[in-house]
Amino acid sequence: MGFQQGLSGLNASSKNLDVIGNNVANASTYGAKAARAEFADIYAAAMNGTGxxxxxxxxxxxxxxxxxxxxxxxxxxNPLDIAINGEGFFQVAGIRSGTGATPQIDGAVMYTRNGQFKVNREGYVVNNQGQALLGYVADANGVISPQQAQPIRLPTAGINPQATSRVELEFNVDSRAGITGPTANNIDFNDPTTYNNATSVTMYDALGQDVAVTYYFQKTADNTWNVYATANGTPLNVNGAGDPQPVxxxxxxxxxxxxxxAGGGTIQYYMGGGGTSTNGRIPLDIPATTRPDGSTTQxxxxIEMNLGGATQYGTAFGVTSLSQNGYTAGQLVGVTIDDKGVIVARFSNGQSRATGQVELATFRNPQGLQPAGGNAWIATHASGDPARSVPGSGNMGLLQSGALEDSNVDLTAELVNMITAQRNYQANxxxxxTxxxxxQTLVNLR
Structure with missing residues (x-):
């Protein structure tokens, strides 16, 4: 009798209900992917090959x-929540405890779409299972180079100060201005009538102490301007009598x-041996000075000061760009992750520095991946070897920080499938x- 067909149908319908139930249970699980039970019919092989x-x-x-x-x-x-918009999987792996600056991967690499990451006590970016996110690690200067993926670790220390070594100054002086110098002592920084305009910038010494540098612009003849400078009120260039000299x-x-x-013009400089600049860059040295709080700077x-962007037109004086590359010490205050997966650390001194980059993996046959629990899969022979690259390259998706990918389970469709599976179970x-x-009829035949 054909009990086997009905029994196999009951088993298949039961497993289908299990799959649907698992989908419904993970409808709110970030990064979860719906599963589908796929069935095949069974036929007995004919002895003579026909039938x-x-x-x-x-x-x-x-x-x-x-x-x-x-x-x-x-x-x-949450900046450490990351969603993949497109193809690709995060790579995560366990790490051996106490490995310090050279972490070692412990166990198999797993692949996940769940981007709920956190920072553990050692500074590693990990998921809820304690597995570390893998990617490229930046060097001390924030330069990222493709390399063997390793656990990403956020910096725990702050950023060291950097002394100013370059100043970019772009401004326009008014060609209509009157001549204000030189005076008996060249310039009096406390007398605005001895110079035409002034601007200031904060520089930093090797200890990260700020130095207030002020530039004074003094017209001495048609088309000729002297540039003076002071650091915390101390002139940067003086003669033997202590009179300020232009820099x-x-x-x-x-x-x-x-x-x-192309129209001509020159820039003469008087520090660092003196000379004529052909590219607008001049040397600048700042001696030790006393700050308003009484401390002494280094x-x-x-310093390379660039005056090549200066102009003289018949408009009011204005500084269009003034920058320098020094900064004081800073502590880590937060991180951001861009769409290419670059993790940027932000410090309290306004500086930022790349600390790593997330690496993604794709598979020729993602359905060949084996579920390993914890919203993760492991590679198999059926899935093929992973192809790894950074987000946005090739067919890799882009990342969105401060967001998570929801489960792709369609609850409406799953509930309809549940009704269908229930009816199939009843029919079997x-x-x-029957x-x-x-x-029973056959047994009761007399």
């Missing part, structure tokens, strides 16, 4: 295939423009009941 009228002997579960479609992306405002003299071309352009030598049970009635 066009064979009757099937039931059904079997061929596979449970996960559906790697994109889930919705939900903002969370540079700018001779603008008669047609305006900058002194290093000397800053070898009915075939067994076969039982037929067998």
């Amino acid at each position: 066009a009228s064979n009757i099937g002997i039931g059904v079997k579960l061929a596979t449970v295939a996960q559906q790697f479609t994109q889930g919705n992306i939900t903002p969370t405002e 540079a003299t700018i001779n603008f071309p008669a047609t305006g423009g900058n002194p290093t352009g 000397p800053i030598t070898g 049970a009915q075939t067994i009941r 076969q039982d009635q037929v067998l």
Whole structure:
């Protein structure tokens, strides 16, 4: 009698209900992917290789295939929550404790779409299972180079100070201004009538102490301007009598423009041996000075000051760009992750530095991945070897920080599938009941 068909149908319907139930249970699990039970019919092999009228002997579960479609992306405002928009998997792995600066991967690398990451007590970016996120690690200067992926670790120490070594100054002086110098002592920084304009910038010594540097612009003749400078009120260039001397003299071309352009002009400098600058850059040295709080700053030598962007036109004085590359010490205050997976640490001194970059992996056959629990999969022979690269390259998706990928389970569809699976179960049970009635009839024949 054909009990086997009905029994296999009951087993298949039961497993289908299990798959649907698991999908429904993970409808709110970030990064989870819906599974689909796929079935195959069963036929007995004919002894002579023929049998066009064979009757099937039931059904079997061929596979449970996960559906790697994109889930919705939900903002969370947590910078360490990361969603992948497109193809790819995060790579995570356990790490051996106490490995210090050279962490070792412990166990197999796993692959996940769940971007709920945190920082553990050792500074590693980990998921809820304690597995570290893998990627490229930046060097001390924040330079990232492709390398063997390793656990990403955020810096725990702050950033060291950097003494100023370069100043970029771009400004326009008014060609209509009157001549204000030189005076008996060249310039009096407390008398605005002895100079035309002034601007200031904060520089830093090797200890990260701020030094207030002020520039004074004094017109001495048509198209000729002296540039004086003070650091915390101390003139940067003085003669033997202690009188302030300019650090540079700018001779603008008669047609305006900058002194290093095609129209002519020169920049004379008086520190670092003196000379004429051909590219607008001049040397600047700052001696030790006393700050308003009474502390003494360190000397800053070898500064390169760029005056090549200066112009003289018939408009009001204005500074369009003033920057320097020094900064004080800073502590880590936060991190950001861009769409290419670069993790940038932000420090209290306003500086930022790349500390690593997330590496993603893709597979030729993602349905060949084996579920390992914890929203992760492991590679198998069926999935093929992973192809690894940074987000946004090739067919890799982009990352979105402060967001998570929702489960791709469609609850409405799953509930409909549940009703269908329940009816299939009832129908298979009915075939067994009918076969039982037929067998009972045969047994009762006299």
